[in-house]
Amino acid sequence: MKTQSAARIQSLFPVLLASLLVLGTAQLVFDSLKSGRSYVFQFYGKPEKQRKSVFVLPEDRMDDSCNLFEGQWVWDNVSYPLYKENSCPYLVKQTTCLKNGRPDSFYQNWRWQPNACKLPRFDPLKLLDILRDKRLMFIGDSVQRAQFESMVCLVQSVIPKGKKSFQRIPPRKIFKAKEYNASIEYYWAPFIVESNSDHATNHTVLKRLVNLDSISKHGKSWEGVDVLVFESYVWWMYRPQINATYGSVDNVEEYNITTAYRIALETWANWLESNINPHLQKVFFMSMSPTHLWSWEWKPGSNENCFNESYPIQGSYWGTGSNLAIMDIIHDILQELKINVTFLNITQLSEYRKDAHTTVFGERRGRLLTKEQRADPKNFADCIHWCLPGVPDTWNEILFAYLLQSYQNFL
Ligand SMILES: *[C@@H]1O[C@H](CO)[C@@H](O)[C@H](O)[C@H]1NC(C)=O
Ligand SMILES: *[C@@H]1O[C@H](CO)[C@@H](O)[C@H](O)[C@H]1NC(C)=O
Ligand SMILES: *[C@@H]1O[C@H](CO)[C@@H](O)[C@H](O)[C@H]1NC(C)=O
Ligand SMILES: *[C@@H]1O[C@H](CO)[C@@H](O)[C@H](O)[C@H]1NC(C)=O
Ligand SMILES: *[C@@H]1O[C@H](CO)[C@@H](O)[C@H](O)[C@H]1NC(C)=O
Ligand SMILES: *[C@@H]1O[C@H](CO)[C@@H](O)[C@H](O)[C@H]1NC(C)=O
Ligand SMILES: *[C@@H]1O[C@H](CO)[C@@H](O)[C@H](O)[C@H]1NC(C)=O
Ligand SMILES: *[C@@H]1O[C@H](CO)[C@@H](O)[C@H](O)[C@H]1NC(C)=O
Numbered sequence: 001m002k003t004q005s006a007a008r009i010q011s012l013f014p015v016l017l018a019s020l021l022v023l024g025t026a027q028l029v030f031d032s033l034k035s036g037r038s039y040v041f042q043f044y045g046k047p048e049k050q051r052k053s054v055f056v057l058p059e060d061r062m063d064d065s066c067n068l069f070e071g072q073w074v075w076d077n078v079s080y081p082l083y084k085e086n087s088c089p090y091l092v093k094q095t096t097c098l099k100n101g102r103p104d105s106f107y108q109n110w111r112w113q114p115n116a117c118k119l120p121r122f123d124p125l126k127l128l129d130i131l132r133d134k135r136l137m138f139i140g141d142s143v144q145r146a147q148f149e150s151m152v153c154l155v156q157s158v159i160p161k162g163k164k165s166f167q168r169i170p171p172r173k174i175f176k177a178k179e180y181n182a183s184i185e186y187y188w189a190p191f192i193v194e195s196n197s198d199h200a201t202n203h204t205v206l207k208r209l210v211n212l213d214s215i216s217k218h219g220k221s222w223e224g225v226d227v228l229v230f231e232s233y234v235w236w237m238y239r240p241q242i243n244a245t246y247g248s249v250d251n252v253e254e255y256n257i258t259t260a261y262r263i264a265l266e267t268w269a270n271w272l273e274s275n276i277n278p279h280l281q282k283v284f285f286m287s288m289s290p291t292h293l294w295s296w297e298w299k300p301g302s303n304e305n306c307f308n309e310s311y312p313i314q315g316s317y318w319g320t321g322s323n324l325a326i327m328d329i330i331h332d333i334l335q336e337l338k339i340n341v342t343f344l345n346i347t348q349l350s351e352y353r354k355d356a357h358t359t360v361f362g363e364r365r366g367r368l369l370t371k372e373q374r375a376d377p378k379n380f381a382d383c384i385h386w387c388l389p390g391v392p393d394t395w396n397e398i399l400f401a402y403l404l405q406s407y408q409n410f411l
Helices: 002-035 124-130 142-156 216-222 257-275 324-336 347-351 391-410
Strands: 071-075 110-114 135-140 164-169 172-177 182-188 209-211 227-230 241-245 252-256 282-286 341-344 357-359 382-386
Touching (some): 124 142, 142 182, 182 216, 252 257
Parallel strands (some): 135 182
Antiparallel strands (some): 241 252, 357 382
16 A cells, blocks of 8 residues: 555656756756855854843743644634745745735644644744854755745844845855854755755756765765754655666666665765764754645545645645655664754644645746646646745744753753
8 A cells, every 4th residue: 555655656746846846946046146146254253252041931841742743733813924925035936925926825824733732932032042153054955945944034034134144155045143143054955965956056857866875075064063954855756766876976776766765864874973963963854845736635536736725634634745665764764873863743744734835826947837827727736835934934833942942951
């Protein structure tokens, strides 16, 4: 059963993914063009700074035993969204669904409510205090880039003009809060390990080739980063096999996806074990971001996708887009790791959100869809990426909860 659905997804992904990943790619090209010349600024000021402590309220204390990933979405149009689409200048066009013409905004008004406790309220000033003199880096593909953008939007409004900056230095994007000497960064690495898709602005989508045992070039940019948040999934799910090298870069072979994914994560795990200082650095791994490509999975008998869905799925649901074999591999690798990596298992909570994808209110190949394309959601709806504000904000609320918790345990 498991294998069968895995086979089906892998055979259905290609058409849709090819175009959507091109879309993600084009976005990066576009972003870097827009930025023109990147610059690096320097910090002035004394290293000896008054270190303020983060004030943790009793209601922010999270019960260690509370599972934040089991719960439900509750309607909350009073507190949500946590920021407004048009108040965050750093959002790329791909995620600004309302501006792009989406008629309903219900998808912005849901709060994730864990069964056993409450998520602490997202407090941008607290996060900045936690990140004082630190770097937080998101590493992965375009889904991860949205989580990065969400995090920037969640904090940027509390920082006055002139005290923040945003740079694009491919494959990185860097947001800085100057007074805190804190940075929130993104690093493009769709397979985590190295591949021929690593150039942020000029890479192949169709002829992908992964170097399963190579990570050190990327790793150089990750060294010493205080909080690392990794993610990699959708780029693997293109065909049941993938071209890859192991050992010699001239020896290209086709690997089963699951085999290749496991080897890649082992390479990553080895890098962590020899480069991370667990006393100074924290590492997170995001589980797969689900897709909603086939409406028959939640609405038997239908033959559409996530387009025109306005409400979350009620009751239990797990789509075939979230590959259980990949989940098992992640589980095994994290079990064997000699350092602690916090696994943020956001797949299930995001599975309910068939309503929250960009659908036809996003981009393809760096351009907003045309009127004609919009009228053809069967071929043009994007059911992989998410609108912002939206689901990635919740992932960040959970990340914040963990950072807050480890901070308070540390005090
Ligand atoms: C919030 O939701 C409630 C219940 O659906 C509705 O009655 C109310 O008008 C909404 N408020 C706003 C500001 O949208
Ligand atoms: C600023 O933060 C960086 C890490 O992001 C750190 O290496 C540096 O020492 C900090 N500078 C000061 C003046 O504290
Ligand atoms: C993109 O990469 C290809 C292959 O590496 C190269 O031939 C081409 O010149 C590059 N294009 C640009 C605009 O850099
Ligand atoms: C691997 O590369 C070869 C040669 O470019 C190509 O014919 C084949 O389709 C590729 N396999 C996969 C799984 O992409
Ligand atoms: C690759 O997958 C196919 C089909 O799922 C399976 O029959 C085969 O044994 C796998 N090969 C390896 C080397 O795991
Ligand atoms: C969206 O769904 C509603 C019913 O839920 C239907 O009335 C409407 O025509 C649909 N819109 C489009 C553009 O398909
Ligand atoms: C993540 O959560 C899902 C559903 O809640 C569960 O089936 C899966 O085993 C979890 N993964 C890991 C690695 O714990
Ligand atoms: C990992 O974290 C757990 C609980 O937070 C702790 O008990 C354990 O000692 C840590 N292990 C390592 C290798 O740091």
